């Protein structure tokens with residue numbers, strides 16, 4: 001591969017660019033950006049070799065295009081780049097939800113043989129190019145959800161790109177991806193936002209935050225994440241997130257009942273089960 005074009009040089013795209021530079025990626029890294037300032041910052045930070053705000057300038061030479069914009073901006077970016085893509089160019093992405101990305105790609109490109117949907121299971125609550133971290137993907141998982149019609153060589157190229165930055169690549173189906181991530185990533189983010197918002201809007205909010213302990217910080221770090229990004233995740237993975245929320249709701253009701261009737265055994269059993277599951281799996 002000679003040229004990688006990153007569309008959306010934010011935290012995820014910028015981190016990939018920085019990690020590739022650190023790994024001595026032999027090709028050129030260019031970016032399609034919304035604002036001049038982001039591109040200039042990308043150059044200053046040594047993440048990219050060139051940028052443009054016009055798709056025509058940077059897409060036509062790209063062998064791989066990585067879409068790293070919020071979920072509901074993916075389709076518009078696909079439409080912008082479509083006419084400039086080389087016939088053999090591979091289009092991949094880093095979006096948090098896979099089935100809607102595939103639907104957008106099918107609608108816009110038609111042919112999905114060179115489209116490799118992907119998702120790094122690594123990130124943080126910061127946004128923008130200044131939050132780029134070249135070590136972000138080291139020893140982290142990246143999930144690819146290729147389709148039956150996806151060219152195996154295209155998938156292999158994207159896999160190599162992620163492996164170059166220290167990630168471990170696994171393949172799974174898009175629907176399974178979206179169900180599993182709803183439970184492990186989307187639900188915790190929704191919960192953290194809801195908890196902080198509940199506390200912030202109740203009486204004594206000032207004291208509540210002033211006297212919060214480490215557990216509160218651990219639990220709510222992700223409530224500092226980007227509102228647009230998470231709005232888009234909720235809107236694009238609606239059904240799976242609702243299912244996860246209903247599941248939790250039922251569980252919470254059981255626990256509430258156990259506390260209500262002072263059923264110490266049931267409370268303890270829940271906590272022991274949860275602790276065992278966490279210790280065994282993290």
Ligand SMILES: NC(=O)C1=CN([C@@H]2O[C@H](COP(=O)(O)OP(=O)(O)OC[C@H]3O[C@@H](n4cnc5c(N)ncnc54)[C@H](O)[C@@H]3O)[C@@H](O)[C@H]2O)C=CC1
Nearest residue numbers: 008009010011012068069070071073095096123124127128
């Ligand atoms: N933040 C995280 O921890 C993770 C995020 N992701 C996914 O990666 C993608 C990018 O997320 P981040 O880099 O965290 O966000 P970010 O906000 O840091 O970067 C997004 C980039 O897209 C550009 N952008 C935003 N809206 C746009 C629009 N309407 N048109 C064109 N460009 C637009 C922004 O200017 C910015 O450069 C999202 O799809 C997100 O779901 C995946 C894994 C982890």
Ligand SMILES: O=C(O)C(=O)Cc1ccc(O)cc1
Nearest residue numbers: 096120121122123124125222
């Ligand atoms: O900040 C954190 O710990 C995260 O959980 C980051 C994250 C956010 C979104 C993803 O799709 C994957 C990872």
